[in-house]
Amino acid sequence: MPDVNVIGVGMTPFGVLEEGxxxxxxxxxxxxLEDSQTLEYPFDRIIVxxxxxxxxxxxxxxxxLLADRLGLVPAGATRVETGPSSGSSAFETxxxxxxxxxxxxxxxxxxxxxxxxxxxxASKILAKMMSYDNETRYGATPAALGAxxxxxxxxxxxxxxxxLSLVPVKAHRNGAKNPLAHFQKEVTVEKxxxxxxxxxxxxxxxxxxxxxxxxxxxIASDSMVRQLGxxxxxxxxxxxxxxxxxHAVQHRLSLTSFYATIHAANLAFTMAGIxxxxxxxxxxxxxxxxxxxVNMEDLGLADRGAxxxxxxxxxxxxxxxxxxxxxxxxxxRGHPTGATGxxxxxxxxxxxxxxxxxxxxxxxxxxxLTHNIGGFGNNMLVTLLSKN
Amino acid sequence: MPDVNVIGVGMTPFGVLEEGxxxxxxxxxxxxLEDSQTLEYPFDRIIVxxxxxxxxxxxxxxxxLLADRLGLVPAGATRVETGPSSGSSAFETxxxxxxxxxxxxxxxxxxxxxxxxxxxxASKILAKMMSYDNETRYGATPAALGAxxxxxxxxxxxxxxxxLSLVPVKAHRNGAKNPLAHFQKEVTVEKxxxxxxxxxxxxxxxxxxxxxxxxxxxIASDSMVRQLGxxxxxxxxxxxxxxxxxHAVQHRLSLTSFYATIHAANLAFTMAGIxxxxxxxxxxxxxxxxxxxVNMEDLGLADRGAxxxxxxxxxxxxxxxxxxxxxxxxxxRGHPTGATGxxxxxxxxxxxxxxxxxxxxxxxxxxxLTHNIGGFGNNMLVTLLSKN
Numbered sequence: 001m002p003d004v005n006v007i008g009v010g011m012t013p014f015g016v017l018e019e020g021x022x023x024x025x026x027x028x029x030x031x032x033l034e035d036s037q038t039l040e041y042p043f044d045r046i047i048v049x050x051x052x053x054x055x056x057x058x059x060x061x062x063x064x065l066l067a068d069r070l071g072l073v074p075a076g077a078t079r080v081e082t083g084p085s086s087g088s089s090a091f092e093t094x095x096x097x098x099x100x101x102x103x104x105x106x107x108x109x110x111x112x113x114x115x116x117x118x119x120x121x122a123s124k125i126l127a128k129m130m131s132y133d134n135e136t137r138y139g140a141t142p143a144a145l146g147a148x149x150x151x152x153x154x155x156x157x158x159x160x161x162x163x164l165s166l167v168p169v170k171a172h173r174n175g176a177k178n179p180l181a182h183f184q185k186e187v188t189v190e191k192x193x194x195x196x197x198x199x200x201x202x203x204x205x206x207x208x209x210x211x212x213x214x215x216x217x218x219i220a221s222d223s224m225v226r227q228l229g230x231x232x233x234x235x236x237x238x239x240x241x242x243x244x245x246x247h248a249v250q251h252r253l254s255l256t257s258f259y260a261t262i263h264a265a266n267l268a269f270t271m272a273g274i275x276x277x278x279x280x281x282x283x284x285x286x287x288x289x290x291x292x293x294v295n296m297e298d299l300g301l302a303d304r305g306a307x308x309x310x311x312x313x314x315x316x317x318x319x320x321x322x323x324x325x326x327x328x329x330x331x332x333r334g335h336p337t338g339a340t341g342x343x344x345x346x347x348x349x350x351x352x353x354x355x356x357x358x359x360x361x362x363x364x365x366x367x368x369l370t371h372n373i374g375g376f377g378n379n380m381l382v383t384l385l386s387k388n
Numbered sequence: 389m390p391d392v393n394v395i396g397v398g399m400t401p402f403g404v405l406e407e408g409x410x411x412x413x414x415x416x417x418x419x420x421l422e423d424s425q426t427l428e429y430p431f432d433r434i435i436v437x438x439x440x441x442x443x444x445x446x447x448x449x450x451x452x453l454l455a456d457r458l459g460l461v462p463a464g465a466t467r468v469e470t471g472p473s474s475g476s477s478a479f480e481t482x483x484x485x486x487x488x489x490x491x492x493x494x495x496x497x498x499x500x501x502x503x504x505x506x507x508x509x510a511s512k513i514l515a516k517m518m519s520y521d522n523e524t525r526y527g528a529t530p531a532a533l534g535a536x537x538x539x540x541x542x543x544x545x546x547x548x549x550x551x552l553s554l555v556p557v558k559a560h561r562n563g564a565k566n567p568l569a570h571f572q573k574e575v576t577v578e579k580x581x582x583x584x585x586x587x588x589x590x591x592x593x594x595x596x597x598x599x600x601x602x603x604x605x606x607i608a609s610d611s612m613v614r615q616l617g618x619x620x621x622x623x624x625x626x627x628x629x630x631x632x633x634x635h636a637v638q639h640r641l642s643l644t645s646f647y648a649t650i651h652a653a654n655l656a657f658t659m660a661g662i663x664x665x666x667x668x669x670x671x672x673x674x675x676x677x678x679x680x681x682v683n684m685e686d687l688g689l690a691d692r693g694a695x696x697x698x699x700x701x702x703x704x705x706x707x708x709x710x711x712x713x714x715x716x717x718x719x720x721r722g723h724p725t726g727a728t729g730x731x732x733x734x735x736x737x738x739x740x741x742x743x744x745x746x747x748x749x750x751x752x753x754x755x756x757l758t759h760n761i762g763g764f765g766n767n768m769l770v771t772l773l774s775k776n
Contacts, residue, residue: 002488045630055442060516061471061635064766068635074651076630077767078477081467083449089466092490093481099488100390102480102628128448240490242433242464247449247456263462378452379465 003222004098005234006385008036009346014213014334015182021050021057021113024214025066028339029109032216033070037228043075044103049090049110050338051083055125057113066109075107083129084287085374086110087215087341088381094219095237104221110342111214122210126337129375134248143207145249145376146288147199152255153290154201157305161201165192166311167289168205168331174318175332177359182211182334192289206289211334215342217349235349238274238367239384241267245377252377260380261298261371268369268382269300276300279322279384280365281351283344285373286329295371296324299382318360326351326360344370345383352387391610392486393622394773396424397734402601402722403570409438409445409501412602413454416727417497420604421458425616431463432491437478437498438726439471443513445501454497463495471517472675473762474498475603475729476769480628482607492609498730499602510598514725517763522636531595533637533764534676535587540643541678542589545693549589553580554699555677556593556719562706563720565747570599570722580677594677599722603730605737623737626662626755627772629655633765640765648768649686649759656757656770657688664688667710667772668753669739671732673761674717683759684712687770706748714739714748732758733771740775 010031012024019027025048033039048063059065063077082089087110094108114122123141130136135145153159169189175181192205225234243263246252253259269275276299284299286292293307301322302310310316316324327333327347330340348368350356370383398419400412407415413436421427436451447453451465470477475498482496502510511529518524523533541547557577563569580593613622631651634640641647657663664687672687674680681695689710690698698704704712715721715735718728736756738744758771 052442052448054440054513054516058516058520060440060513061469061518061763061766063470064632064763065519065635067632067767068639072632073634074631074648076480076652076769077470077632078481078630079469080481081449081469082451082465092464093466093468093484096481096484096488096490099490100484101487102484125442125448128442128446130449131453132446242466243462244452244455244460244465246461247453251456260462264464375449375452378449379455381464 002099004095004237005220005225006217006237006345006349007220007225007230007234008032008218009349010035011180011215011343011346012213013180014211014336016115017212021053021059021111022065022069024113024212025109025111026069028214028216029070029107032218036218038105038218041105043072043105043107045097045106046072046075046077047090047094047106047108048079049087049341050079050112051081051086052125057116082379083374084337085341085372085379085381086338088372091217091341091345091383092240092242092381095240098219098221104224106219107216108219108342109214109216110339112336112338113212114210114336115212131248134250142376143199143202146290147202149255149294150201150290156256159308161193162189163308164289165189166308167292168192170311170317171286171325171329171331174326174360175328177357178328178333179357181328181332182209183332202288208287208330208335211336213334213336213339215339215346217342217345233353235352236386238386239268239272241265241382244379247378249376256294258294258298258377258380260377261295264380264382265299268384272384274367278367279369280367281323281326281348281362282369283325283327283347284371286325286331287335292324299371318362323362326362341372344372348385352385390487392483392625393608393613394605394625394733394737395608395613395618395622396420396606397604397737398423399568399603399731399734400601401568402599402724404503405600409441409447409499410453410457412501412600413497413499414457416602416604417458417495420606424606426493426606429493431460431493431495433485433494434460434463434465435478435482435494435496436467437475437729438467438500439469439474440513445504470767471762472725473729473760473767473769474726476760479605479729479733479771480630480769483625483628486607486609492612494607495604496607496730497602497604498727500724500726501600502598502724503600519636522638530764531587531590534678535590537643537682538589538678544644547696549581550577551696552677553577554696555680556580558699558705559674559713559717559719562714562748563716565745566716566721567745569716569720570597571720590676596675596718596723599724601722601724601727603727603734605730605733621741623740624774626774627656627660629653629770632767635766637764644682646682646686646765646768648765649683652768652770653687656772660772662755666755667757668755669711669714669736669750670757671713671715671735672759674713674719675723680712687759706750711750714750729760732760736773740773
């Protein structure tokens, strides 16, 4: 396959923000354009990952709106949607545009403005991504499904409530040092375990927030990298995997493993010709604490039922052998759904370039992984990035 | 660039239909799977083009819902949205997935179910694709913008009201013979010219209907075509172009020409290494009658201000030298927005395979073109297909 590179990234703070959706997207995009020194260049495509801009903000046809706002007309502009993994799918599409030869230079933006509607409305908008026939009509919510996974995992592997709390504790510890994170304060095991129950056994602190925010990445062909003289800061995309599972959780093989992740990871690692143990840093989906453990195991980054050990023994801490979510993850960095996938790419790219905030910078990583979920395990995207 | 092929197509009737969005998509998809003899094959990706499924039908995360319904799990599933050109963008993305090497076999579905909401609601949903700041807040509608284009075109080129009516007359004449068309009856110049004014000078019969419907195409790599033994029915994708223009019509260079089409056509023809005069049949966007004329000129299929001559002298009729919209176009075939782009691909593919309903089959075409618009000229997609 042809080499495809990430040559620049940008990101807004995540949180409940004043800016509207176009301002957020523009802010992240210009940072990526400046970082890649492409402010003066004509782009071939703009790919926007956003889950529900029409319903959250009343803005339709967002991709061409942004092409105009960013001064990138007549670049072809496309919005990509796969629920909360829309950003990751936009990145996949941007990769395909360059690798196919249709484009040399592509701007990918992930953005979501979720706080413009009331919380109850936001939940109704998001609920449409679940199976109405099998889940929503019976009152199941994403948190309820997450709770089922947690309960089964605790039963199967003996995980305790306080052990599960170690996951948000790590997330908040990292988030506290991330100046763009939605939550920038630490929490304790006691605080997580005893906070308000959302869906038993999951508590408020097991759950990611509803955020606003945007992230952007500039993707370029090898010839464009040479033309721009950016070989030193270009990060290669060496693997992409995308898998789905049955829409309703009850139709799947397991509650404690997502087959779509296994499939996507297998595709990505095969394409890259590497193994999970080659990964030096990763940003993975942890919208609920239990998901970080399940996803690590499905990705081959931990043995089945043993992911919690990587927190207990420090392996997945920033200074450990395989740091997981140095950014704070969806839990602490925040989760503006369409933006998350590109934020993960941005975070791993900066890690590989050695530019992450000092206290969260991993020691000289060569290979990074991102993993994101759309729906409750409906579709999964895995991306592998390499410094060389 | 690697060869990418369309090996099967399918389409539901277009119109105000009883079926819901998943049933429509499934019906078109299975026809394409049967046509391409891939019912037993694992797919790598499913790309769904749909403008507003969440708002029109309450179904979110449509791509994974369809992957499940079609039995194509664990294929990666993505929805693509560019307003009413969503189907064309889905096809572009499907092309990129195969040409990039990420996929060998991709199912592309375009679908829209617009009649599930009341007409006033549908208009409000669709209006979000326009510029709020410059158009919608002042009461401008797509029809109003179309009327401005028509008025200016009539002023600049001397087109008369009755001449403009020849466009819908041709569309209905073709649609009357298309068993899947929304409108299957002929109309007269007098009927078009004197029907109810929608936005002066455009009348009801200058405008496409709001439709339900779905279309599907199976895209495959060369190696998959060989494996399936489908070399004889494979249609090659030889050109893809995608361009945008400023979001608000008032910011553009011209009212009687869409720069985004010129840009997209230039990309597609350059990629294919052919000229507009090599095109033997085309399906182009005619949501308002005037747009067929403007688009033909921007595509290089007619001289500036002279597109109406191709109807008057028969060139763009089914038996002419360069038939335009033998299907009846958006005007008569109907316009379920996300489905239209794939319906155009389906129609041209069947034309190139010589399988179109007899009275609408063009005489042995070698090269076909599709052209679609998202928003009011916001983005444009041009696709070139070849028999050999």
